[in-house]
Amino acid sequence: MSSYIEGILMLSGINLIAVxxxxxxxxxxxxxxxxxxxFMAIGAYxxxxxxxxxxxxxxxxxxxxxxxAAGVSWLIGRxxxxxxxxxxCIATLGFGEAIRLILDNFQGLxxxxxWPGIPPRTTLLNILILDVIGVVLLANLVRSRHGRNxxxxxxxxxxxxxxxxxxxxxxxxxxxxxxxxxxxxxxxxGHYMTFIQPKMFSMVKSxxxxxxxxxxxxxxxxxxxLGAVVLTFLxxxxxxxxxxxxxxxxxxVIGIMIGRPRGLMGGFELxxxxxxxxxxxxxxxxxxxxxRAAEDGDEALSGxxxxxxxx
Amino acid sequence: MSDILQVRGLxxxxxxxxxxxxxxxxxxxxxxxxxxxxxxxxxxxxxxxxTGVYKVSSGTVSFGGRDITDLEPHRIAGLGVTRTFQNIRxxxxxxxxxxxxxxxxxxxxxxxxxxLLRLPRFRRxxxxxxxxxxxxxxxxxxxxxxxxxxxxxxxxxxxxxxxxRALALDPKLLLLDEPAAGMNPDxxxxxxxxxxxxxxxxxxxxxxIEHHMDLVMGLCERIVxxxxxxxxADGVPDAIRGDQRVVEAYLxxxxx
Numbered sequence: 001m002s003s004y005i006e007g008i009l010m011l012s013g014i015n016l017i018a019v020x021x022x023x024x025x026x027x028x029x030x031x032x033x034x035x036x037x038x039f040m041a042i043g044a045y046x047x048x049x050x051x052x053x054x055x056x057x058x059x060x061x062x063x064x065x066x067x068x069a070a071g072v073s074w075l076i077g078r079x080x081x082x083x084x085x086x087x088x089c090i091a092t093l094g095f096g097e098a099i100r101l102i103l104d105n106f107q108g109l110x111x112x113x114x115w116p117g118i119p120p121r122t123t124l125l126n127i128l129i130l131d132v133i134g135v136v137l138l139a140n141l142v143r144s145r146h147g148r149n150x151x152x153x154x155x156x157x158x159x160x161x162x163x164x165x166x167x168x169x170x171x172x173x174x175x176x177x178x179x180x181x182x183x184x185x186x187x188x189x190g191h192y193m194t195f196i197q198p199k200m201f202s203m204v205k206s207x208x209x210x211x212x213x214x215x216x217x218x219x220x221x222x223x224x225x226l227g228a229v230v231l232t233f234l235x236x237x238x239x240x241x242x243x244x245x246x247x248x249x250x251x252x253v254i255g256i257m258i259g260r261p262r263g264l265m266g267g268f269e270l271x272x273x274x275x276x277x278x279x280x281x282x283x284x285x286x287x288x289x290x291x292r293a294a295e296d297g298d299e300a301l302s303g304x305x306x307x308x309x310x311x
Numbered sequence: 312m313s314d315i316l317q318v319r320g321l322x323x324x325x326x327x328x329x330x331x332x333x334x335x336x337x338x339x340x341x342x343x344x345x346x347x348x349x350x351x352x353x354x355x356x357x358x359x360x361x362t363g364v365y366k367v368s369s370g371t372v373s374f375g376g377r378d379i380t381d382l383e384p385h386r387i388a389g390l391g392v393t394r395t396f397q398n399i400r401x402x403x404x405x406x407x408x409x410x411x412x413x414x415x416x417x418x419x420x421x422x423x424x425x426x427l428l429r430l431p432r433f434r435r436x437x438x439x440x441x442x443x444x445x446x447x448x449x450x451x452x453x454x455x456x457x458x459x460x461x462x463x464x465x466x467x468x469x470x471x472x473x474x475x476r477a478l479a480l481d482p483k484l485l486l487l488d489e490p491a492a493g494m495n496p497d498x499x500x501x502x503x504x505x506x507x508x509x510x511x512x513x514x515x516x517x518x519x520i521e522h523h524m525d526l527v528m529g530l531c532e533r534i535v536x537x538x539x540x541x542x543x544a545d546g547v548p549d550a551i552r553g554d555q556r557v558v559e560a561y562l563x564x565x566x567x
């Protein structure tokens with residue numbers, strides 16, 4: 001594999017971890033955040049401190065990144081989760097920018113010029129391992145009473161409350177877990193680039209993560225996976241069109257959202273069971289159309305037939 | 312028979328307006344009570360105060376002898392007071408089964424680690440609450456719609472699902488906010504029977520807000536009448552029917 005392709009794969013794997021976390025918060029608990037790059041920054045800097053200054057092993061640095069990001073998110077959550085929808089969103093935006101500006105002005109960790117010389121510990125293998133762990137844990141979470149309670153908050157907060165769900169607690173849980181994912185992604189990014197700079201974690205990065213989650217489909221883990229891979233590769237494929245690259249990227253995202261407002265996978269989950277069900281349905285359809293010529297224009301993988309929402 | 316719910320001096324002010332003003336009433340354990348009154352009389356506000364959705368301005372609400380006045384809604388629900396809403400509030404994009412299963416959460420106690428790692432405790436308890444949800448759907452006659460998306464159900468079934476979801480919490484007191492709104496006489500009749508059956512089967516007490524006089528008079532053992540946020544009358548259906556002030560409030564009477 002060329003190192004170029006490998007590099008993009010690694011970046012999409014790293015993005016995926018942050019996206020998975022944000023997917024829990026936005027897609028399942030229904031809270032929009034435009035400050036998740038802030039949690040990535042916290043993770044990246046904490047992990048770099050662990051390996052570069054304290055000489056700790058990479059695993060410990062990743063754990064520390066998750067914990068510090070989660071801890072900060074808990075404090076932020078205490079202050080902002082009582083806010084209603086849009087106001088919470090604005091608060092996260094402020095948080096993300098605040099983190100970036102603090103790091104910009106904190107000379108001890110390189111300030112705005114960035115912090116070079118972070119040991120290159122991130123490999124494709126450890127990214128893949130963390131991706132798999134991230135997907136499995138998230139899938140287990142959303143299909144448990146804890147996950148269902150988060151979904152209930154998204155669906156109808158008042159009804160969730162009178163159904164005995166402590167909505168504040170579950171919003172907090174979603175926020176803390178999603179921040180931990182972002183922290184891990186930040187740690188991996190720092191040890192992949194070997195250089196971190198506050199500018200890397202600006203609002204543009206936060207927005208990119210949110211775009212991926214919505215593009216992949218709210219409430220779908222497989223959608224988030226697909227979104228992270230597609231939208232990390234797309235700008236690279238578009239290098240051919242040079243300076244029009246981001247314009248085309250933007251148009252592609254808009255096009256998809258018009259064509260599929262619920263995102264690529266919106267509400268639909270790609271699991272062995274759902275794939276079998278899909279093929280079973282297609283077989284039935286084909287049996288019905290038996291007399292006529294077989295039509296199979298659609299991609300079998302698209303899950304097109306199942307437009308309805310769900311867990 | 313003792314009182315499961317006691318409301319004393321309950322008042323809710325929105326700015327200068329007292330939506331509910333110094334209201335006292337009791338709900339008997341195991342009984343079906345009605346809360347009636349013209350539009351804007353403060354009925355739904357009282358439900359919101361009992362369930363903690365609104366903060367009480369003054370007065371107390373006690374449930375089973377325990378003061379629940381300032382508790383959070385989810386704590387009140389946990390103690391056994393659940394409700395439905397006048398404008399149905401389901402988890403719209405989830406299936407019928409998921410709606411009920413979500414509300415069964417309190418019957419399981421596995422922790423976050425059990426969920427994340429799929430430990431045996433998770434499997435055991437999850438199986439138990441799934442059976443419970445199935446059982447409830449069976450009793451309420453929604454089994455054949457189990458996998459339908461809640462939002463797509465006919466109106467009457469949405470109301471029924473909302474009641475099922477409330478029952479999933481094993482409530483001791485069920486508050487129904489205009490359960491017959493928008494139903495035809497046939498459906499209303501059916502609903503009356505259903506409410507009676509639920510009370511007997513689940514051994515709970517019911518407080519129902521209703522405009523359909525037939526339903527209230529036929530179903531409730533005691534009725535509280537509100538007007539302009541104040542209690543107008545309180546008693547058995549026959550007494551309420553004969554009460555001059557109630558008739559005036561509903562039909563428009565002499566000057567106030």
